Amino acid sequence: MASLTLKINNKTHTVDVDPKMPLLWAIRDVVGLTGTKYGCGIAQCGACTVHLGGTPVRSCSIPVSAAANKDIVTIEGLSTDNSHPVQQAWIAEQVPQCGYCQSGQIMAATALLKKTPNPTDKDIDTAMQGHICRCGTYPRIRKAIKAASQLMNQKASIK
Amino acid sequence: MEAISKNISRRNFIKFSSLTGAALTLGLYSQAAGKEAEIITPEAAENLGIEMNAWITIDTNGKVTITNHRSEMGQGSFQSVPQMIAEELEVNLSDINIVFAQGNNAKYGSQITGGSSTIRGTYKKLLKLSATAREMLIEAAAKKWNVSKAECYAEGGRVIHKPSGKKFHYGELVQEASKLEAPKNVKLKLPEEYKIIRKPLPRQDTPLKTNGSAIFGLDKKLPGMLYAVVERNPRFHGKVKSFDDTETKKVPGVKHVIPVKMSVFNTFREGVAVVADNLWSAMQGRKVLKVEWDDSGFEHLSTEQLYARMSDALKSNNSLSVRTKGDAEVVYQKSENKIEATYETPYESHACMEPLNCVAHYQDDKVEIWGPIQGPDWVQDFLSNLLSLPKEKIIVNMTFLGGGFGRKAFMDYPHEAAVISKEVKAPVQVVWTREDDTTQGPFRPGMMYHCKGSVNANGNIESYIMRTAGQNMDHQWPNADKKSYNGSATEGFLETYLNSLQHYSFSDSPLDVPIPVMWWRSVYASTNAFAMESFMDELAAKAGKDPLDFRRPHLHDGRYHELINKLEEVSGWKNRKKGEGYGVAIAESFSSIVGEVVKVSKKADGKVKIDKVWAVMDCGWYVNPDIIKAQIEGSIIMGLGAAVTHATHFKDGKAVEQNFNTYKMPRITDTPEIEIHIMENDEKAGGVGEPSLPPIAPALTNAIFDLTSKRIRKLPFNLEEV
Numbered sequence: 001m002a003s004l005t006l007k008i009n010n011k012t013h014t015v016d017v018d019p020k021m022p023l024l025w026a027i028r029d030v031v032g033l034t035g036t037k038y039g040c041g042i043a044q045c046g047a048c049t050v051h052l053g054g055t056p057v058r059s060c061s062i063p064v065s066a067a068a069n070k071d072i073v074t075i076e077g078l079s080t081d082n083s084h085p086v087q088q089a090w091i092a093e094q095v096p097q098c099g100y101c102q103s104g105q106i107m108a109a110t111a112l113l114k115k116t117p118n119p120t121d122k123d124i125d126t127a128m129q130g131h132i133c134r135c136g137t138y139p140r141i142r143k144a145i146k147a148a149s150q151l152m153n154q155k156a157s158i159k
Numbered sequence: 160m161e162a163i164s165k166n167i168s169r170r171n172f173i174k175f176s177s178l179t180g181a182a183l184t185l186g187l188y189s190q191a192a193g194k195e196a197e198i199i200t201p202e203a204a205e206n207l208g209i210e211m212n213a214w215i216t217i218d219t220n221g222k223v224t225i226t227n228h229r230s231e232m233g234q235g236s237f238q239s240v241p242q243m244i245a246e247e248l249e250v251n252l253s254d255i256n257i258v259f260a261q262g263n264n265a266k267y268g269s270q271i272t273g274g275s276s277t278i279r280g281t282y283k284k285l286l287k288l289s290a291t292a293r294e295m296l297i298e299a300a301a302k303k304w305n306v307s308k309a310e311c312y313a314e315g316g317r318v319i320h321k322p323s324g325k326k327f328h329y330g331e332l333v334q335e336a337s338k339l340e341a342p343k344n345v346k347l348k349l350p351e352e353y354k355i356i357r358k359p360l361p362r363q364d365t366p367l368k369t370n371g372s373a374i375f376g377l378d379k380k381l382p383g384m385l386y387a388v389v390e391r392n393p394r395f396h397g398k399v400k401s402f403d404d405t406e407t408k409k410v411p412g413v414k415h416v417i418p419v420k421m422s423v424f425n426t427f428r429e430g431v432a433v434v435a436d437n438l439w440s441a442m443q444g445r446k447v448l449k450v451e452w453d454d455s456g457f458e459h460l461s462t463e464q465l466y467a468r469m470s471d472a473l474k475s476n477n478s479l480s481v482r483t484k485g486d487a488e489v490v491y492q493k494s495e496n497k498i499e500a501t502y503e504t505p506y507e508s509h510a511c512m513e514p515l516n517c518v519a520h521y522q523d524d525k526v527e528i529w530g531p532i533q534g535p536d537w538v539q540d541f542l543s544n545l546l547s548l549p550k551e552k553i554i555v556n557m558t559f560l561g562g563g564f565g566r567k568a569f570m571d572y573p574h575e576a577a578v579i580s581k582e583v584k585a586p587v588q589v590v591w592t593r594e595d596d597t598t599q600g601p602f603r604p605g606m607m608y609h610c611k612g613s614v615n616a617n618g619n620i621e622s623y624i625m626r627t628a629g630q631n632m633d634h635q636w637p638n639a640d641k642k643s644y645n646g647s648a649t650e651g652f653l654e655t656y657l658n659s660l661q662h663y664s665f666s667d668s669p670l671d672v673p674i675p676v677m678w679w680r681s682v683y684a685s686t687n688a689f690a691m692e693s694f695m696d697e698l699a700a701k702a703g704k705d706p707l708d709f710r711r712p713h714l715h716d717g718r719y720h721e722l723i724n725k726l727e728e729v730s731g732w733k734n735r736k737k738g739e740g741y742g743v744a745i746a747e748s749f750s751s752i753v754g755e756v757v758k759v760s761k762k763a764d765g766k767v768k769i770d771k772v773w774a775v776m777d778c779g780w781y782v783n784p785d786i787i788k789a790q791i792e793g794s795i796i797m798g799l800g801a802a803v804t805h806a807t808h809f810k811d812g813k814a815v816e817q818n819f820n821t822y823k824m825p826r827i828t829d830t831p832e833i834e835i836h837i838m839e840n841d842e843k844a845g846g847v848g849e850p851s852l853p854p855i856a857p858a859l860t861n862a863i864f865d866l867t868s869k870r871i872r873k874l875p876f877n878l879e880e881v
Contacts (some may be wrong), residue, residue: 018440025438025439041593041818042820078370081370096362096365096791097235097793098513098562100513135797136792136830137795154373
């Protein structure tokens with residue numbers, strides 16, 4: 001066991017855990033933020049995706065010790081009121097069905113748009129192919145990423 | 160009128176502030192935890208008000224609460240049930256609360272969310288009881304004003320007196336209204352009068368699913384809850400001979416290691432549960448647990464053995480007759496224009512994104528369950544039997560489901576959770592790892608089909624013979640009649656085809672093996688249609704006819720002609736260009752008809768790619784066209800997965816594929832463009848969640864035949880290797 005500092009969504013948590021515990025379980029079961037999901041445990045499905053130092057990572061496959069003292073953003077950190085453009089686009093395009101994988105999908109899309117504000121279809125495929133959705137919301141994910149890109153560009157031009 | 164249920168305080172209760180806006184919760188909102196409260200206080204529950212009926216509760220402030228009696232697993236019942244009720248009740252969807260019902264089929268009727276039945280099975284009843292409640296509210300207002308009821312109407316949660324413009328909100332009327340005698344024959348709206356139904360309104364649960372606040376089974380927490388993972392026999396049957404938990408008990412956090420068994424059809428699945436104060440510890444403890452199994456007394460089969468046995472069965476003289484007309488075999492034998500073909504479809508895992516899990520709290524003489532559950536009333540009945548508790552002592556709460564597809568209609572995992580909670584005397588969440596979920600079944604049964612058919616001089620079908628081999632799900636239950644035929648052996652086939660044929664025969668050779676099988680989205684239609692519509696394409700080729708034109712003489716109902724015409728028109732069927740392959744398949748299941756056309760072509764490297772899919776859905780009366788489109792998209796992609804990306808194999812009695820690295824799910828890169836059309840007509844409501852899955856595989860392989868003259872008769876196949 002080790003005492004670690006986790007900086008999640010701009011809030012500091014001190015957790016006393018097995019340093020080998022995957023970050024996913026520390027976020028869900030120790031800190032209590034359940035928006036980040038367990039899907040496969042082997043970095044194949046993307047349901048557990050969070051941002052670590054601004055980069056999307058699979059929290060199921062990173063030991064919590066490797067995330068200590070770094071900035072972690074989970075779905076709850078995008079916004080709780082759905083005000084983030086990616087969340088707004090996801091609602092406008094009615095993406096979720098069961099919704100279980102969508103936290104991971106949204107975190108991946110957000111990271112993509114930060115790096116590539118005007119993604120091509122190929123950019124979208126490359127960024128999102130690590131994310132499985134059994135409900136098959138992929139056509140709407142494509143549309144929503146494009147809609148979010150437009151929303152973000154509009155916001156940027158207003159500023 | 161029924162008094163408000165005392166159990167209502169335990170309902171998963173969510174209040175929506177606006178249609179697409181942020182969701183708020185009533186009751187205990189835990190800001191620190193950053194998630195929805197799930198248990199509301201009895202005080203808050205009182206505020207729900209007076210029940211007009213099992214689905215509609217109105218408080219004295221006019222707040223309307225609508226109960227969703229079915230599970231929400233992505234298919235949209237959380238939207239479509241309230242959307243129906245709000246229409247006839249005359250309330251705005253933005254002003255209501257929605258609550259999940261608990262298991263209670265005495266109150267709601269069947270709650271099993273399966274067979275694409277939520278709308279088609281309950282719409283008439285729900286429309287009528289909503290209109291009835293509305294009429295009672297109008298009558299109560301008329302009495303208060305001492306005016307004629309005919310001068311009053313309802314709108315937006317209010318009753319309005321037309322001549323004077325006076326208004327009462329429903330809350331001011333509910334007490335009186337609930338005491339009135341319910342009118343017997345209320346008039347329902349005509350479709351052209353709908354304001355809410357048939358509109359593509361955004362789903363009420365969407366905002367909860369874009370900010371991480373929707374509570375799935377895996378997110379459920381109770382004070383003092385322990386976590387369990389179970390090492391189960393990988394061969395589905397057999398017994399725990401012994402186990403060594405020396406190392407397991409050394410893992411910090413591990414509290415109990417206990418043998419456990421759960422009911423799976425006619426047997427019990429045995430295992431050893433590791434129970435800890437956190438999930439990670441339980442998983443670590445399981446890794447070092449040593450279990451010895453007694454695997455005697457049943458066969459340890461491989462995929463090759465399973466299909467060899469099905470193949471033998473198809474060649475044998477033993478089969479159960481399902482449905483026959485005329486003398487198909489005699490006509491077939493005499494014909495000079497005949498063909499036969501054998502088709503093969505794989506076993507599949509459901510692979511819901513949320514692995515199975517369940518919370519149970521067994522105390523004294525009752526047990527309460529929370530989880531991603533498709534049939535809360537079934538869980539009640541099942542546990543009542545197994546735990547020898549009266550049904551009312553089994554409280555079953557539905558959370559949101561991270562996918563279901565049939566798997567979460569089974570009752571094994573709630574049983575296992577209840578047994579463990581009883582043993583360790585604490586609330587327990589049992590979590591299946593992805594590997595457990597993928598390897599333990601029940602699976603979609605793998606099937607083989609042998610089809611024979613002949614065409615006459617006019618190029619029409621004169622005989623049609625289909626024989627099915629594979630496991631019959633019904634044969635797994637205790638005391639099942641194994642001489643009973645598979646009632647789903649014709650599921651997927653168009654009813655109108657059957658009417659047009661003079662000579663047909665459907666028969667079934669059940670395979671009796673110890674692999675648990677279960678409904679998988681669209682059930683037997685998901686595999687039957689591959690054989691049926693592939694063979695239809697082969698018969699069309701034999702007759703030298705265009706596949707759409709070949710079907711037309713066999714469609715003895717205008718509804719089918721309209722669908723096939725629409726499919727031809729939207730897909731540009733007749734205007735195909737050189738280098739494009741078009742394939743069609745049409746299937747009827749769960750009272751809906753879906754036709755799909757797939758267009759394929761070759762990439763620069765010569766490999767086949769899917770360019771586009773067109774789908775035309777005729778589900779008759781419907782509620783929300785956008786949810787229907789989402790279900791069609793999802794069904795097509797899931798069906799493509801079972802056609803080209805994944806399958807479950809067996810070796811030495813165990814499932815081979817364990818996780819998504821080998822059970823390859825369809826991804827965004829496997830997703831073609833999909834164009835959807837919904838037929839408008841006055842037919843009865845049909846199912847929506849499943850019927851679009853069956854046609855996709857045969858439409859694809861038929862398109863590949865059109866492009867390459869190569870027949871694919873075995874699924875899954877590798878698109879890269881065509």
